[in-house]
Amino acid sequence: DTDFWGNTLVGQRRNLADWLRLQAYGFTWAATSVDQVYLPYTPRRNDFDENINWHDYTKEIGVSAQDLAFDVLSAGDQLLTDVPLIIINQPIFIADGSNSDLHYNAWYPRWFYDRWRTLMNQQTQTARWQYLDLWDSIPPAEFTDSPVHLTPAGSQQLSALIAQAILGFSR
Numbered sequence: 001d002t003d004f005w006g007n008t009l010v011g012q013r014r015n016l017a018d019w020l021r022l023q024a025y026g027f028t029w030a031a032t033s034v035d036q037v038y039l040p041y042t043p044r045r046n047d048f049d050e051n052i053n054w055h056d057y058t059k060e061i062g063v064s065a066q067d068l069a070f071d072v073l074s075a076g077d078q079l080l081t082d083v084p085l086i087i088i089n090q091p092i093f094i095a096d097g098s099n100s101d102l103h104y105n106a107w108y109p110r111w112f113y114d115r116w117r118t119l120m121n122q123q124t125q126t127a128r129w130q131y132l133d134l135w136d137s138i139p140p141a142e143f144t145d146s147p148v149h150l151t152p153a154g155s156q157q158l159s160a161l162i163a164q165a166i167l168g169f170s171r
Contacts, residue, residue: 033073041145045106046097050108059111068116070123077127086130086169089120093143094136105147132165134158148156 005011029035077085092113094104103109109141114138117135124131150158 004080015108023056044093044143044146044149046095046100048095048097048099048103048106050099050102052102052111054109054112057112059109063112063119065119065123068119070119073123073129084130084169085152086132086165087124088162088165089117089131089133089135090148091134091136091138091154092142096140130169132162134161137161149167 002011009016025035052059054063057067073087080120091101092101094107095105096142101110104113113135117133123129138150138154138157142151143149144151144159
């Protein structure tokens, strides 16, 4: 609900400026057929050090379900009672370089990610959520500058897997 000033041009200036900016970009996109310039990037790392801590968590301390945000998923599930929901664990780059026996990639030490997946699987089974675990479904060559950014071919592979799952879950 907006007040009087919120319904005026002054009150809507941010929305109007955003709209005008997007309209102006439209001319350049139409003229050049380019809507984004992709600059060279640094490829994702394949070699890692021996440190296997994840933020403040160590393998000795571990991680538990209480440390994760499963309560947020539960709240969403309770709100969307009439909407089918599939939780998808996105694919990650799996390294094969130095210390790849300790790390899946630059973001996740193996102990942490394996524990997270175990907890997530337990949670989704207990709550009877539709869960699609695609963590290792895309080949490493299809990742670009981060452990989760895919090439166009990797994105096509992922979309095909998700489409297949949606059709399977809805039957």
